[in-house]
Amino acid sequence: MKKSRPILWIVIIAAVAGGGYYGWQRFSASEAAKAQAAQKAAPRVAAVPVSIAPVQKADFPVFLTGLGTVQGFNTVQVRTRVDGQIDKVAFTEGQMVNQGDLLVEIDPRPFQAALDQAKAKKSQDEANLANANLDLQRYTKLGEFATRQQTDTQRSTVAQLTAQIAADEAAIANAQTQLDYTQVKSPITGVAGLRQVDIGNIVNASSQTGVVTIAQVEPITVIFTAPEDQLPYISEGQKSGELKVIAFTTDGKKTLAEGKLAVINNQVDTTSGTIRLKAVFANKEHTLWPGQSVSTRLLVRTLKDATIVPDDAVLHSTDGLYAYTVSQDNKAEVRKIKVNYSIDGRSVIDGGLTPGQQVITGGQYKVQPGSLVSTAVASTDPVQKNKVQ
DSSP states (O other): THHHHHHHHHHHHHHHHHHHHHHHHHHHHHHHHHHHHHHHHHHOOOEEEEEEOEEEEEEEEEEEEEEEEEEEEEEEEEEOSOOOOEEOOOOOOEEETTTEEEEEEEEOOOHHHHHHHHHHHHHHHHHHHHHHHHHHHHHHHHGGSSSSHHHHHHHHHHHHHHHHHHHHHHHHHHHHHHHHTEEOSSSSSEEEEEOOOTOEEEOOOTSOOOOOEEEEOSSSEEEEEEEEEGGGHHHHHHHHHOOEEEEEEETSSSEEEEEEEEEEEEEEEETTEEEEEEEEEOOOTTOTTTTOEEEEEEEEEEEEEEEEEEEOOOETTEEEEEEHHHHHHEEEEEOOOOEEEEETTEEEESSSOOOOOOOESSSGGGGGTBBEEEEEEESHHHHHHHHOO
16 A cells, blocks of 8 residues: 555646646647637738829929010000091901001091192292292393382292292191091001990090000010019020010910010019019910910020929928838838929929939828838829829
């Protein structure tokens, strides 16, 4: 009995150890199975869909944008130069009239009568002069039988009548001019505005109310402004040739005409810090009209081999501007950038990006630094471009 007790304890201990080992194996297998199941159930990190575009190196035209007002190249308010009643209106409102075309005719009868009277006076004086010349010839032939006083007096009479005829000729010219003024003609080629008088109205030369306004629209001008700090660039550009100016509708969606910068005003407006400029447009299609408001773009210079990205790639933060690039392993990387110019959906980058890199232009608001992305080339169609955002 004494020898069997140690054996019994050994058997019990072995049994307990075996049971513990078996339980540990079962527990470990269960935990491993749970871990494996959890790993299988865990979702994979999905790539963020984005649109990309390459960083390009190209020439970039620098435009100054502004607002302008169209003005006629010449604008004339036509007024009558004589008094009288209007007998005829020979133009239609809005009509294109040529220089010298009849616009309005005033009753010419009083002025024709004055002209006829002046001509009659000249004829009378010419007859008197002829008679005076004959008397002078007679006195001269009489020689010593005619007194010197008579001869001198007759010569004076001839000179007076000659001067009178010269005055008659001036009166005739004046009367003819007044008669010509009864036909009011267009002084320039342009578009006639709204008629300000009607047939039967009495007009006066002293009246401030005109007959009609004529505006020359071929060519036509646009007056616009530019910041005074751009004046050196504008002046420098003019030295190398005429600067191009493009006129758009005020919403900037439609191009109206292209012209050339003609005049830089002789002083800067100190209240606004701007300089007034005048551009001239051929306007053969009459797309520009006097008084019309337009948007303008003045081509100041062209940057050679500039680094250019789409505007959609430029993002704003409290620390400044930045953009996302896509690495070779399709991960998003943040790049601090500086933009010098931006127009027509393109921006010039000064530092932070190099040509050949790919920048994210759509869907970047779902991207974080280091995010895995799936890329697609950005579409030029604004509708398609916005689908991923």
